[in-house]
Amino acid sequence: VLVLKQQSIRRQVMVMAGLLLLPIVGGIALSANRARLDRQEAVRSETVSLALIAAAHIDESLKSLDVMASNLRRHPAVLALDTPACNQLFAALLREQPLLSNVMLVHPNGAVRGSVLPADGGERSRPWFREVLETRKTAIGGFDLDAVSRKPTVTWAYPIEDASSTLVGVLGLTVDVSRLQAVFAEIPLPDHSVVTVFDQTGRILARSAEQEKFVGVRTALTTPRNAERIDVDGMRRINGDASIRRAPWLLSVGMPGSVGPRFRSFRTRMIVMVLGVVAVSLWFAFWLARIMSRDLDYLRLAAERIAAGDLSPLLPRQLANRELSRLQETFVAMAANISETRNALDRQVEQERKMNEALQSLQRQVVRQERLAAVGSLASGVAHELNNPLQAIVGVAQLLERRHGLPPEALQDVAFVQKQSSRAREVIRNLSRFSSQDLEPSVALDLRDVVKAALSFRQQALERLPVTLSVEMTTSKKVYANFAELEQVIVNLLINAQQALETKTSGPWRIDVRLFDVGRKVRLEILDNGAGVSPEDEPKLFQPFFTTKPVGRGAGLGLSVGYGIVHSYGGTIGYAGNEWGGATFFFELPAVDGDGQESDEAVALRTSV
Ligand code: ADP
Numbered sequence: 001v002l003v004l005k006q007q008s009i010r011r012q013v014m015v016m017a018g019l020l021l022l023p024i025v026g027g028i029a030l031s032a033n034r035a036r037l038d039r040q041e042a043v044r045s046e047t048v049s050l051a052l053i054a055a056a057h058i059d060e061s062l063k064s065l066d067v068m069a070s071n072l073r074r075h076p077a078v079l080a081l082d083t084p085a086c087n088q089l090f091a092a093l094l095r096e097q098p099l100l101s102n103v104m105l106v107h108p109n110g111a112v113r114g115s116v117l118p119a120d121g122g123e124r125s126r127p128w129f130r131e132v133l134e135t136r137k138t139a140i141g142g143f144d145l146d147a148v149s150r151k152p153t154v155t156w157a158y159p160i161e162d163a164s165s166t167l168v169g170v171l172g173l174t175v176d177v178s179r180l181q182a183v184f185a186e187i188p189l190p191d192h193s194v195v196t197v198f199d200q201t202g203r204i205l206a207r208s209a210e211q212e213k214f215v216g217v218r219t220a221l222t223t224p225r226n227a228e229r230i231d232v233d234g235m236r237r238i239n240g241d242a243s244i245r246r247a248p249w250l251l252s253v254g255m256p257g258s259v260g261p262r263f264r265s266f267r268t269r270m271i272v273m274v275l276g277v278v279a280v281s282l283w284f285a286f287w288l289a290r291i292m293s294r295d296l297d298y299l300r301l302a303a304e305r306i307a308a309g310d311l312s313p314l315l316p317r318q319l320a321n322r323e324l325s326r327l328q329e330t331f332v333a334m335a336a337n338i339s340e341t342r343n344a345l346d347r348q349v350e351q352e353r354k355m356n357e358a359l360q361s362l363q364r365q366v367v368r369q370e371r372l373a374a375v376g377s378l379a380s381g382v383a384h385e386l387n388n389p390l391q392a393i394v395g396v397a398q399l400l401e402r403r404h405g406l407p408p409e410a411l412q413d414v415a416f417v418q419k420q421s422s423r424a425r426e427v428i429r430n431l432s433r434f435s436s437q438d439l440e441p442s443v444a445l446d447l448r449d450v451v452k453a454a455l456s457f458r459q460q461a462l463e464r465l466p467v468t469l470s471v472e473m474t475t476s477k478k479v480y481a482n483f484a485e486l487e488q489v490i491v492n493l494l495i496n497a498q499q500a501l502e503t504k505t506s507g508p509w510r511i512d513v514r515l516f517d518v519g520r521k522v523r524l525e526i527l528d529n530g531a532g533v534s535p536e537d538e539p540k541l542f543q544p545f546f547t548t549k550p551v552g553r554g555a556g557l558g559l560s561v562g563y564g565i566v567h568s569y570g571g572t573i574g575y576a577g578n579e580w581g582g583a584t585f586f587f588e589l590p591a592v593d594g595d596g597q598e599s600d601e602a603v604a605l606r607t608s609v
Helices: 009-073 083-096 127-135 177-185 261-307 322-402 408-434 447-463 483-502 558-568 600-608
Strands: 100-106 112-115 152-161 167-176 194-198 204-207 228-230 236-244 249-255 443-446 467-473 478-481 509-518 521-528 572-577 583-590
Touching (some): 009 083, 009 152, 009 236, 009 261, 083 100, 083 112, 127 152, 127 167, 152 177, 152 204, 167 177, 177 194, 177 204, 322 408, 443 483, 447 467, 447 483, 447 509, 447 521, 478 483, 478 583, 483 521, 483 583
Parallel strands (some): 467 509
Antiparallel strands (some): 100 112, 100 167, 194 204, 194 249, 228 236, 509 521, 521 583
8 A cells, every 4th residue: 555655646546446357357257157167067967868868769779679589589490490490580670670780590509590691700709609608698799890881780699598498599689889870860969969879898889970980989988977078079078978778888968068159159258348348447547547647737737836936827727527626726716815915015015115215205305404404594694794794895885986086997996896795795685585584574475476477577588499388377376475585486497497498409498387276285386398407416406506507607596595485485395307308396385365364384384484
């Protein structure tokens, strides 16, 4: 069993089928053998009864000889040993009784006193004579071949005694044994059957077939004789024996038994059937084992595929039985479950990544704002400190200008000092705006008006470029701010957009201005299709004095001032890329409630800045 357990399913099924078939085939073989024995028994009893019948027939024929002999022994011509009368009598008898081939009367001195056939050969050819002489009883002579007709003969010899019981002669009735064969013809026998008569020495006296060949042949008589034996003609037969009462003979009827044609065809049919059953069973077992192992291989491959991480859905197919189909369903469900779990994990990882990014960007924003706040307070301090000396310089320059008698060169220098000082004052004013130190009075205003004003301010400059300007304003809410300051922020954004476009050699040039509500805020976006901002510049955009423009073109204050202004009204300002590859600058300001008051949110933000 242990060895069988390690084998493939194919071998297991084949071995099982073989083991199952063994008792079946054995049983069939046993019952076939039983049937053969039964048939042999039936044949044997048939042969025995046929042999009894044939023996009775022969006895009947021999009985007439006895009757004839007892009549002759009382016949006066015989008792008188009258040769002419005897010869006549014997010839008449021979014509009557076909079984007889000769009748002979012999004087006790050996002289033949009567015979149908010419008597020759002398006393030696008549061994029965001496036997009767000695025993004074009926004797049966041995097998003999008639000198003239070469027919097999046997002679019955009787003592002849007169009234005083003196032996007067010996009577011999010679029987043509071949005539006995006529008796066999009356017995119905199957093909290849044979009836044989043996004498006490085993010599064949008569036979129902091939007499010329076998009559006179001596066979070995074995007692008890086997029912089934090989006959003189070499054929195997089942024999039934019967002894004949009036002679020491044995009659046997032989019939072909086991090798009979009927049995042979039965046996052939049986063998073909058994072989057919075995072949069909083995083929079926093999087929079952084959489809089972094929399906199991298929499922194993599917499992290996899943184990290797391939979770693409399994194509279900028709399998050999319900158990395997269930296993397949389980595989399909398992693959689906694993795939679903993996997708959920992927989604979670992706979500976490996005959250992480958002967190990092928030962190960066906080750091940037902190830094801007620090820069703002520094700038306001510097501005404050510079403002007083600058006021003094401007005051002195104005006094000098008014003074009479100054040479024209000196006046020119004073004008230069005044001009540069007012530039310096402008820078200081902007710096203090960035740090929201220098607040102008605020009112509730419609951002649409501010945008319109800024656009009309830049209209001429924009018309110089073949730029497509599209303006879309959907807001209806107001914001709380200073008109001029917001106008400055928007104008600066428009200038930046235009300058970004000017670096582009080929069109089309586009600027989009969008103003809309986002919840309780109003949002302005200015988009261009310029070159955009490089990632490494992005964190520095709102720092004061950050610029990528050549000297004289940009001071790097525009966006930082915008940042200061928007934040001072509780708003946010920022940058994003857009689908054209250019820049989108935006700011959001809290909307004012219906009564024209700042919203709570705006106040809170404003006080916190
Ligand atoms: P300035 O315009 O004087 O350089 P800003 O503060 O207005 O100062 O701008 C700072 C920098 O931001 C600019 O030098 C430029 O590099 C970048 N920038 C601003 N607006 C845009 C824009 N629309 N497209 C590309 N870069 C821009």
